[in-house]
Amino acid sequence: MGVKGLQHFMDSCCPAACVTVSLRDMARHDVTQRLQGCTSTANATSPTLVVDGMACLRSWYSCKDWVCGGQWREYMDVLKGWVEAFTSAGIRLVFFFDGVVEEKKRQVWVKRRRRVNGEISKVFRHMKACGEQPGRELFCLPSGLATFTCFALRSLGQEVFCSVREADYEIASYARQHGCMGILGQDSDFIIYDSAPYLSVAKLRMDSLTTVMYDRHGLCRAIGLTVAQLPLLACLLGNDVVSEEKMQHIRNDATAAYRTNHHTTHSGAPPGQKVLAVSHLVSSLWGREEQENELIPQSLDVSAPHRELLESGVCSYLLPGHHTFPRGDISAQSFAFEKHVSPEIFKACREKHVATEGFMVYSVVCQGVIECSNTLEDEEDAELLPQAVVYKPCRQRIYGLLLLHGRDGSSVDLPAIREWFVYPGNPLKEPDMVHPVAISLPYEQPSLDLLWFGIGPEVSTLRVMSFLSIFDCQEFCDLYGDVEDALLAALCLVTYIVLQVHTLSQEDVDAYLSQAVCLRLKSPAELQQIKLPVLSSRAVQLGSLYVRGLGNLLGASCASGGPLPNGALMPWHSFDGRLFHSKYLLAHGGTEETVLLDGDSSCLSLFLRLREKLIETCRKRGRVLQSRPRAPEPGHRVTPGPRTRERHAGCDENWRGKGETTGGGWSERGEAREYDSGERRWQRRGHFNTRSHPHGHDEGPQTPSRGRSSSSRGRIRPTPRWSQPPAPGT
Structure with a gap:
C-alpha cells in the first residue's frame, strides 16, 4: 500500500520530516487561524480531521476473540470511546471508506487477497492443532468489519462517506477542498498528495492525542525536490498503479549513476540510497522552465507503454485545480446497466x-x-x-x-x-x-x-x-x-x-x-x-x-x-x-x-x-x-x-x-x-424430524427491548389484493 519504501525512508533517514504533534494543539491553532480569517478554513465550523477508516480498522478492533466472528457490542463501545476522545478535544471527524476497487489496481487487490488466504490457512491449522486462537501475528479482521463500521459510526452521529473512486484520492481532495487540519491514515500516498498534513494512525496515542506528522515539505528539502515532483518520484519507486517491477530498470540505472557520482559501492551504500538515487534522477529531468508543466519529461528515456503507465500514475495524484490534465468527471461516466434501470x-x-x-x-x-x-x-x-x-x-x-x-x-x-x-x-x-x-x-x-x-x-x-x-x-x-x-x-x-x-x-x-x-x-x-x-x-x-x-x-x-x-x-x-x-x-x-x-x-x-x-x-x-x-x-x-x-x-x-x-x-x-x-x-427435542434428508433506516446500537416489536405496523398480508403491482404513487 502506498509508495514502496518511502515511509520507511522518512522514518530512518529524514527525522526532521517526522514530527511528533499534538492534535489538540493543532486544533487550537486551526481555530485561531480560522478566527483571524488567514486560511481557507474560515468556512469550517470546527477543526476537521479526515479519517481513512480502512486504515483504522486494525487498531479499532481490539476485542479478544477475533476468530469467532466479531464481538460487536464491545466493538461499538471502542468506537464510541474513540470518537468521544476527539470530539471532547473540539475536533470534528469525517470518515472515508473504500467503496470501489479500480480496475487498474485489481491485480494489487488480488495479490493481497492471496497473501491473506495463506495467513488464514495458518490460523485454521493452529486452531485445529491447539484448540485456541493464534497470536496477534496472524490476526484477521472479522468478516464485514468495514461495512458495519460505516453504519456504526453513522449511528454515533459521525459524517461517513463511501468512495466512488480510489478512497485515498477522495480523502486528499476533501481535505484540500475544505481546508482540513489533517488526514489521519496509514498510507504514504498521503505524503505525495498536495493536501492537508498526513498524520499516522499507527503512531497515534489516544491518551495524549499525539501522533507523528509526515511533513512533505520537509521531505522535499531533504531530497531536493519540489512538491509538484513527488508524484513522479512515487511512480518510479512503485505504487499501486505503477508496479515496482515495471520501473526496476530505471531504478537500477539511477542507482548506478548515483553510486558513481557519490563514490559509493553497493556494499557500503548508505541507508535510503534507492530513494535518494531516484530523487536525484527526477530532479535532473526538469532542466528547462518550459518543461515544468509536462507530466513526464521527454528527457526520461522510457518506452511508449511505460510513459503512458507513468502518466496514469502521476495523474492519480493530481487533485482538482492542480493541473490542466483532466482526471475525469465521475458524474460523466457511463454506467453498466443503463438500459435496465431509470x-x-x-x-x-x-x-x-x-x-x-x-x-x-x-x-x-x-x-x-x-x-x-x-x-x-x-x-x-x-x-x-x-x-x-x-x-x-x-x-x-x-x-x-x-x-x-x-x-x-x-x-x-x-x-x-x-x-x-x-x-x-x-x-x-x-x-x-x-x-x-x-x-x-x-x-x-x-x-x-x-x-x-x-x-x-x-x-x-x-x-x-x-x-x-x-x-x-x-x-x-x-x-x-x-x-x-x-x-x-x-x-x-x-x-x-x-x-x-x-x-x-x-x-x-x-x-x-x-x-x-x-x-x-x-x-x-x-x-x-x-x-x-x-x-x-x-x-x-x-x-x-x-x-x-x-x-x-x-x-x-x-x-x-x-x-x-x-x-x-x-x-x-x-x-x-x-x-x-x-x-x-x-x-x-x-x-x-x-x-x-x-x-x-x-x-x-x-x-x-x-x-x-x-x-x-x-x-x-x-x-x-x-x-x-x-x-x-x-x-x-x-x-x-x-x-x-x-x-x-x-x-x-x-x-x-x-x-x-x-x-x-x-x-x-x-x-x-x-x-x-x-x-x-x-x-x-421433539420438534425435529430426525429422518434422513433427501440430499444427505439506521437505528444505532441500542439493545432492543424484550418481547414484541415496538413497531406499530402489525402483520402484513401474504399476498397483496391486486394481481398486478400498482402504479407509482398509489
Whole structure:
C-alpha cells in the first residue's frame, strides 16, 4: 500500500520530516487561524480531521476473540470511546471508506487477497492443532468489519462517506477542498498528495492525542525536490498503479549513476540510497522552465507503454485545480446497466452508496462488478461450502430484483455481474460471470422505481414480500411486525443457510437461534465475561458465514426498498462471536434447551417459536434437519454443558473442564464429571424430524427491548389484493 519504501525512508533517514504533534494543539491553532480569517478554513465550523477508516480498522478492533466472528457490542463501545476522545478535544471527524476497487489496481487487490488466504490457512491449522486462537501475528479482521463500521459510526452521529473512486484520492481532495487540519491514515500516498498534513494512525496515542506528522515539505528539502515532483518520484519507486517491477530498470540505472557520482559501492551504500538515487534522477529531468508543466519529461528515456503507465500514475495524484490534465468527471461516466434501470434509480444508487446506505446496489447497477474480500474459511474442510457459494443464489435474486423487472422472461441480452469473490479454490485469475435470477412472487415482479419511490401500505407489503423471496422465506410474512425486526432478519438468514448447507444440523440451528434470542438481554460487560474452554474451527466458520449473511441481508433490504431498518440488520443486534461459540459448544454437548436459553422462560418460548417456524419452512422444501452432535476436534477436551448426562456416542470419553463462562456458557470449573456412556437422548427435542434428508433506516446500537416489536405496523398480508403491482404513487 502506498509508495514502496518511502515511509520507511522518512522514518530512518529524514527525522526532521517526522514530527511528533499534538492534535489538540493543532486544533487550537486551526481555530485561531480560522478566527483571524488567514486560511481557507474560515468556512469550517470546527477543526476537521479526515479519517481513512480502512486504515483504522486494525487498531479499532481490539476485542479478544477475533476468530469467532466479531464481538460487536464491545466493538461499538471502542468506537464510541474513540470518537468521544476527539470530539471532547473540539475536533470534528469525517470518515472515508473504500467503496470501489479500480480496475487498474485489481491485480494489487488480488495479490493481497492471496497473501491473506495463506495467513488464514495458518490460523485454521493452529486452531485445529491447539484448540485456541493464534497470536496477534496472524490476526484477521472479522468478516464485514468495514461495512458495519460505516453504519456504526453513522449511528454515533459521525459524517461517513463511501468512495466512488480510489478512497485515498477522495480523502486528499476533501481535505484540500475544505481546508482540513489533517488526514489521519496509514498510507504514504498521503505524503505525495498536495493536501492537508498526513498524520499516522499507527503512531497515534489516544491518551495524549499525539501522533507523528509526515511533513512533505520537509521531505522535499531533504531530497531536493519540489512538491509538484513527488508524484513522479512515487511512480518510479512503485505504487499501486505503477508496479515496482515495471520501473526496476530505471531504478537500477539511477542507482548506478548515483553510486558513481557519490563514490559509493553497493556494499557500503548508505541507508535510503534507492530513494535518494531516484530523487536525484527526477530532479535532473526538469532542466528547462518550459518543461515544468509536462507530466513526464521527454528527457526520461522510457518506452511508449511505460510513459503512458507513468502518466496514469502521476495523474492519480493530481487533485482538482492542480493541473490542466483532466482526471475525469465521475458524474460523466457511463454506467453498466443503463438500459435496465431509470435515471432516477442511477442517481439514488450513487447517493445511497456515498452515504454508506446502498450496500451492493451501486456496485451491481452502476459498475456491473462486485467483490468480497477474505473470510475465515478452512480450505481443508470439504464439508462446509464457502460463503461465496452459499450466498450465490441469494445474490442472483438481488441482481434479478435490480435488473430484471419489466422483462418478458426472455433470456436475450441477459445482464451478467462480474464477481470477484475470495474463497477456497478460486484462483482469482478472472471474475465469475453470474446472471441474475427473478424472484418468486405470486404476481409480476414489481418495478424498482415502485419499490424505491412508491408510497402506501400496498408498496410496503411489496417490499417485505420481495425481501423475503430473496431468501426463499415468504412464509415469514406473518411474523413481520410481530417479532423484533432483528430476530426476523436472523430467522430469515438461518433458514436460508439451512436450505443451502445440507450438512447443517439441529445443533447448529440451536446455536444460531439461541444466541440471537439471548443476545437481546445481555450487556457488553456480560458478553466479555464469557470464557471459552476450547475453540472449534467449525464454529469459527459458521460464525463468519452468519456475519457474511448479514451483508447479504443489507443488500437485499436495499434492493427491496428498505422493508427493514438498517439498524435491525446490524450484527450487534443479532450476533456475538463469543456468545455464539459458547452456544455452539453447549448445543453440541447435549445441553438442555432451558439451560441453552439461560433459564429464561420467555427466551425459551421465543426460541421454540422461531425454531418451529424454521423447521416447518424447511420441511416444505424437502429439507429435514438431523441431530448430529459433534465432539471437539481431535485432541481437544472440554466439559459438556450443565445438568447434562448424555454425550455423543463417538465423543472422547475423557472430556474435561478447561474453564468456565457466564451468561449462558460453560459453568463448570476444574474437575470433570462422570457421564453415562450408554444412552443417547438427543431425540428428546421433539420438534425435529430426525429422518434422513433427501440430499444427505439506521437505528444505532441500542439493545432492543424484550418481547414484541415496538413497531406499530402489525402483520402484513401474504399476498397483496391486486394481481398486478400498482402504479407509482398509489
